[in-house]
Amino acid sequence: MFFDRYAYHGTSFEQTYRCYPAxxxxxxxxxxxxxxxxxxxxxxxxxxxxxxxxxxxxxxxxAAERVxxxxxxxxxxxEGMIYMPYWMMENMxxxxxxxxxxxxxxxxxxxxxKLQPHTMDFLDISNPKAILETTLRNFSCLTTGDSIMVAYNxxxxxxDIVETKxxxxxxxxxxxxxxxxxxxxxxxxxxxxxxxxxxxxxxxQAEEPPAExxxxxxxxxxxxxxxxxxxxxxPQPGASFGxxxxxxxxxxxxxxxxxxxxxxxxxxxxxxxxxxxxSSRAGPKGKETKEPAINPKSELEKKEKPKFQPFSGKxxxxxx
Numbered sequence: 001m002f003f004d005r006y007a008y009h010g011t012s013f014e015q016t017y018r019c020y021p022a023x024x025x026x027x028x029x030x031x032x033x034x035x036x037x038x039x040x041x042x043x044x045x046x047x048x049x050x051x052x053x054x055x056x057x058x059x060x061x062x063a064a065e066r067v068x069x070x071x072x073x074x075x076x077x078x079e080g081m082i083y084m085p086y087w088m089m090e091n092m093x094x095x096x097x098x099x100x101x102x103x104x105x106x107x108x109x110x111x112x113x114k115l116q117p118h119t120m121d122f123l124d125i126s127n128p129k130a131i132l133e134t135t136l137r138n139f140s141c142l143t144t145g146d147s148i149m150v151a152y153n154x155x156x157x158x159x160d161i162v163e164t165k166x167x168x169x170x171x172x173x174x175x176x177x178x179x180x181x182x183x184x185x186x187x188x189x190x191x192x193x194x195x196x197x198x199x200x201x202x203x204x205q206a207e208e209p210p211a212e213x214x215x216x217x218x219x220x221x222x223x224x225x226x227x228x229x230x231x232x233x234x235p236q237p238g239a240s241f242g243x244x245x246x247x248x249x250x251x252x253x254x255x256x257x258x259x260x261x262x263x264x265x266x267x268x269x270x271x272x273x274x275x276x277x278x279s280s281r282a283g284p285k286g287k288e289t290k291e292p293a294i295n296p297k298s299e300l301e302k303k304e305k306p307k308f309q310p311f312s313g314k315x316x317x318x319x320x
Contacts, residue, residue, distance in 0.1 A: 013046055013104040018097050021086040025077075030085050032151055033138030035073035037083040038102070043075040051104055054173055056141055058105040059084075064093040069105060069169045071140030087149035087158075107141050110170030114163040116182035122150075122157045123184065132159075132179070136172060143169040160185075226310070 017038075022030035027037065036057070046055060059068045068091060070084070077083055082102065094100060115132075117123070125131055135150045142148070144164045150157045162182055164170045170177075 011049060013042070013049060013051065014101070015042065015103075016099055016101050017080060017082040019089060019094055019100045020081060020083050020096055021089060022083050023086065025083055027083065030073065030083065031087065031149070032135065033071075033073075034069075034085065034088060034140055034148070035071045035138070036085075036088075037074045037077045038072055039077045039079045039081065040075045041079060042102075046104065049104075052106060054140060054171075056105050056107055056171060058103045059088075059092060060101040060103070061092045061094055061098070062101060063098075066092045067143070068092055068146055069107065069141045069143045085149075087147075087156075091147050105169075107169050107171040108167050109175040110142065110164060110166075110172050110177045111175075112163070112165035112178045112180070113142055113161065113170070113172075114180045114182060116160045116162050117184045118147075118158045118160070119186050120184045121155075122159070125152060129179075140173055141169060141171050 022028065022037075025037065030037070036059075055072050057070055057072065059070055060066070068088065070088065082100070089095075092100070122128055131152050132150060135152075139148070142161050142164055144161055146161045147158050148161065150159060
């Protein structure tokens with residue numbers, strides 16, 4: 001069957017045309033959507049085939065193996081020619097006058113679409129969702145893999161169609177479609193500076209009180225006998241003879257312990273060196289000092305075992 005010198009095959013519309021950009025017929029509004037302008041003969045053929053509305057078409061560039069979908073705006077083009085948006089020609093790798101195959105198509109209504117802007121400039125728009133919603137009103141369908149153009153404030157933004165549901169190509173006319181965004185192609189995650197390393201204190205270290213400095217205690221050494229024998233009672237380490245706040249408990253009425261009394265009374269006989277003792281010092285003028293109390297236990301030990309007495313031998317004369 002032939003119609004106006006162009007062949008139409010079977011019950012579907014399928015024809016080849018030479019494509020030209022919309023600027024050739026002064027139709028700048030074509031650039032804001034995905035609709036093309038076809039010749040009047042195409043309308044006559046489509047009307048005889050009882051094509052469902054809205055009319056949707058599949059565009060195919062056989063040489064580059066690129067496929068896309070579009071709608072139709074008017075049937076006023078010259079025979080054998082179609083006019084289409086320039087961004088769509090770039091998307092299909094078409095040049096002016098190239099051959100494109102046009103075929104009618106039926107697409108399901110879309111329920112989901114995922115978009116990805118080419119640059120981050122699109123996110124700088126005050127309300128990108130509203131701009132995108134307004135722009136998509138001029139579109140009839142979306143195809144996965146296409147790059148649509150959004151014009152705003154004398155600037156063009158290109159957006160990739162990453163995913164569409166429920167099919168590879170969907171119709172967006174009179175349908176509720178969920179829209180999702182992927183990060184822009186030139187998006188780079190900011191490099192976070194390394195966190196400064198701080199020495200964290202454990203709870204034990206945080207609650208530990210500051211260590212007290214050791215106090216100086218005078219005369220805390222160990223006494224030694226001149227004869228080399230071991231002493232029966234060693235002085236307590238850390239005891240201070242000059243300290244008044246750490247005095248041993250009093251066991252007798254004289255205010256001295258038995259050990260101190262025996263050492264004070266027998267220091268000459270036992271051969272010990274005693275420092276800081278007040279037993280041999282004279283009291284204030286006119287007052288007599290009290291004799292130290294004698295410990296019965298020390299006297300008993302002294303009787304049981306004789307002590308070494310230096311310089312206690314016999315004396316001799318050189319005269320004989």
